Amino acid sequence: MNLLASASSRSIPVVSVDIPSGWDVEKGPSDKYNYMPDVLVSLSAPKLCAKYFEGKHFLGGRFIPTALAEKYSLILPEFPGTDCFVQLK
Numbered sequence: 001m002n003l004l005a006s007a008s009s010r011s012i013p014v015v016s017v018d019i020p021s022g023w024d025v026e027k028g029p030s031d032k033y034n035y036m037p038d039v040l041v042s043l044s045a046p047k048l049c050a051k052y053f054e055g056k057h058f059l060g061g062r063f064i065p066t067a068l069a070e071k072y073s074l075i076l077p078e079f080p081g082t083d084c085f086v087q088l089k
Helices: 048-052 066-071
Strands: 015-017 039-043 056-060 085-087
Touching: none
Parallel strands: 015 039, 039 056
Antiparallel strands: 056 085
């Protein structure tokens, strides 16, 4: 499977966990690894590179204590019920 192909041309969806392979954590996709996965699952909090992501985006985990989120001014979504993930877009 060619991971460099566009999502619409792949028959098997590509899911990236936390940061897509080859992406810079702050600047997003690089010229060398310029591909767009179909799904991104961010862990704990979305990284800066997520602003370049165009597919379905999920946030997984309730790992950040409230005090830590407040200390770093993180704005995290509510997790419904006992779910450990939430869809962001």
